[in-house]
């Protein structure tokens with residue numbers, strides 16, 4: 155039996171916060187005893203209220219944030235026990251698309267440099283043709299290779315961030331709101347690309363999104379977070395057909411439909 | 417009739433890099449009255465953000481604007497720095513798409529809002545300005561606002577940061593609010609709260625709002641009128657109902673078809689259901705040929721023939737204007753086939 159690509163067991167994260175009193179004196183418990191697994195080839199959708207701990211959980215999953223308690227395993231290996239080489243391999247096999255594309259890109263590097271650095275960091279080489287194909291897969295023309303982040307629009311940057319995550323064909327992609335800045339037609343293109351990668355190459359996804367309609371279409375299973383905890387998980391279709399937890403029900407209720415009342 | 421809060425006439429925006437100058441927005445004209453919301457939708461890179469920045473006169477280096485922009489009676493393209501400082505905040509404020517980059521990592525959230533207050537009115541004391549900060553955070557639904565003002569941007573979640581920048585933009589009660597994807601980082605319940613808040617403040621202050629959004633759910637629940645941009649040009653303009661129910665540009669129809677619906681029935685046998693993307697990649701004004709920029713991706717171009725690739729369509733009036741307002745589209749077809757015919 156192969157280990158799940160990602161397994162988090164009883165993971166918590168507490169942040170120290172300025173001032174605060176009462177329950178806040180000991181800091182803010184952003185993630186509170188979460189257990190979750192992503193099987194190989196699976197797309198797990200993570201939804202929940204703003205501030206419920208989704209990004210923090212995502213960052214712990216690839217070792218960017220150290221849990222206060224609990225164990226994170228990728229591909230069966232305890233992330234906390236990884237040495238330098240192990241961590242490097244983790245970064246190679248687990249790629250991340252950050253919620254804030256502009257903040258996650260180096261403003262002084264062109265798109266070409268940004269992408270080349272990904273290969274270089276892992277001792278791999280690339281060609282212009284490969285980079286052009288990579289950009290094309292996210293709907294960007296070759297002229298973007300020479301652009302700096304400030305020379306591109308929000309959605310164009312977000313696609314650069316997706317391209318960067320895809321570059322090394324990782325085993326797991328943790329995508330934090332990867333299409334939030336995209337108009338619907340480009341968004342559909344990117345989501346279909348990710349779905350192809352999942353189907354054809356068995357890449358797994360932890361997909362954080364506020365867009366329930368997207369999560370419903372592109373996830374096999376869904377986990378719902380509220381105040382640092384997972385309050386409901388299940389197959390995507392089931393969760394949206396018959397949400398059990400009040401939090402999930404509220405989210406489904408509040409989703410605006412792109413239709414006008416008649 | 418009072419003058420419109422925003423008047424844009426024949427606005428074109430260009431970038432100069434090295435020796436080349438190219439337009440990213442061309443011949444845009446809109447008017448917007450107080451108390452009304454105009455949604456701007458369109459392809460990624462079509463010029464939505466840069467148009468908002470031009471209205472603020474906050475263009476990046478290398479960019480230039482031609483045409484006329486009048487905000488609350490002030491000619492923004494002719495105004496000097498002093499006038500602009502006065503205009504920004506009180507006449508027009510903008511919520512930027514990328515909330516993190518709009519905030520300084522070295523200032524706590526309270527200082528950001530206080531700064532916005534005092535920039536506009538230096539006579540307000542530091543203390544009073546911070547108190548306004550707490551008040552505003554409470555209004556945008558941040559829990560424990562008195563604590564929250566002391567936290568730094570990186571200590572906020574994406575959605576909390578977004579609410580904080582909305583608080584900053586609204587604190588001086590601007591006549592015009594430009595909101596660039598104001599709710600994309602927010603979960604749907606907070607999104608609904610923020611939209612309700614914006615509506616409430618809009619009614620209270622008679623504020624006009626230019627709402628840049630690619631989310632048709634948000635547009636449907638917030639906009640009065642809709643402007644659809646494609647490759648820097650107006651593709652379609654009309655009332656919310658006209659644009660949604662009788663789209664007159666094939667691009668608008670394609671966007672509607674690519675919109676996921678939570679309540680849609682899915683047949684779950686076998687392959688996973690997918691969204692219908694518009695085939696091909698968006699173009700820019702620079703790369704567009706002499707014809708319609710959308711033609712290479714348009715499923716209907718074949719019905720018109722040559723014209724689509726050799727001649728830029730002019731904006732023309734549509735007969736479908738059911739609500740009495742203007743409805744126009746830049747398409748050589750006089751009428752789009754019904755949605756069933758378009759879905760190829």
Ligand SMILES: Nc1ncnc2c1ncn2[C@@H]1O[C@H](COP(=O)(O)OP(=O)(O)OP(=O)(O)O)[C@@H](O)[C@H]1O
Nearest residue numbers: 169184204205206207208209210571572573574575
């Ligand atoms: N570095 C940090 N220091 C202190 N508190 C933090 C830090 N990062 C996150 N938090 C807090 O942890 C909680 C969870 O934040 P997180 O970013 O994980 O939420 P989220 O579910 O991703 O929200 P959103 O949907 O708004 O992006 C929030 O209350 C946030 O303020």
Ligand SMILES: Nc1ncnc2c1ncn2[C@@H]1O[C@H](COP(=O)(O)OP(=O)(O)OP(=O)(O)O)[C@@H](O)[C@H]1O
Nearest residue numbers: 305306307308309310440460461462463464465466
């Ligand atoms: N500094 C710059 N130099 C050259 N081109 C630029 C620069 N800044 C923006 N652009 C280009 O101008 C066009 C319009 O950009 P803008 O940011 O207005 O797009 P947008 O409609 O807001 O897109 P999105 O929905 O992706 O945010 C884009 O094609 C972008 O690549």
Ligand SMILES: [Mg+2]
Nearest residue numbers: 208209253574
């Ligand atoms: Mg987040």
Ligand SMILES: [Mg+2]
Nearest residue numbers: 307308465513
């Ligand atoms: Mg933009």
